[in-house]
Amino acid sequence: MKKRIKQLLLISLVIITFYMVFVEPKKIIPKSIEKEVLTALSFYPELRQVPIEFKFKKNIKKSVMLAQPTLGSIFKRKDQRGYKILISEKFKITGKEFKTIEVPSDILIGWVGHELGHIKDYQERSALNLIGFGIRYALLKEHVKKAERAADSFAVSKGMGDYIISTKRFILDNADIDENYKNRIQEYYLSPEEIMEMVKKMDSTGN
Numbered sequence: 001m002k003k004r005i006k007q008l009l010l011i012s013l014v015i016i017t018f019y020m021v022f023v024e025p026k027k028i029i030p031k032s033i034e035k036e037v038l039t040a041l042s043f044y045p046e047l048r049q050v051p052i053e054f055k056f057k058k059n060i061k062k063s064v065m066l067a068q069p070t071l072g073s074i075f076k077r078k079d080q081r082g083y084k085i086l087i088s089e090k091f092k093i094t095g096k097e098f099k100t101i102e103v104p105s106d107i108l109i110g111w112v113g114h115e116l117g118h119i120k121d122y123q124e125r126s127a128l129n130l131i132g133f134g135i136r137y138a139l140l141k142e143h144v145k146k147a148e149r150a151a152d153s154f155a156v157s158k159g160m161g162d163y164i165i166s167t168k169r170f171i172l173d174n175a176d177i178d179e180n181y182k183n184r185i186q187e188y189y190l191s192p193e194e195i196m197e198m199v200k201k202m203d204s205t206g207n
């Protein structure tokens, strides 16, 4: 009997080692935001096999989160590409500082959902197209607007409308949030009203 238990233990150990060495983890998610990230991911079942690393950064200029293809995988086949979502540990507020993990759960889910929308957008693009996309994003306001609205639209079409609206409202209705950031949100992203319109249309066409 004891021998059998030993054998079983040995087999499990071999399987676990094999798994750790040969099966690359598809998602890397910090524990502190795991619940929110998994909720957002549940709206995108088609991303299940896509490697995405969620990573905290001390500070990201001008935004709270940022989705990008990993450098090593940009020239890989579209279906083998991996992505990173960088998350700023805190974000800019007039007067005081907000810690990203202290933002209410639904708001964080909406934020992550928007970033996953960017990944959906990137997935369709070739490596050259992605590089051009990055350059245009840095240089052309009109392009930022297009890209941000595309990400919002993907998230809404996946059924995340309510979360996306909560996130926008949180920013636009929060007196503590920097006016410049609010203006940016108003200028480049879908407005809560536009999102409600989209959701209504989706409901009426049964999508």
Ligand SMILES: [Zn+2]
Residues within 6 Å of the ligand: 114, 115, 118, 147, 148, 151
């Ligand atoms: Zn965005």
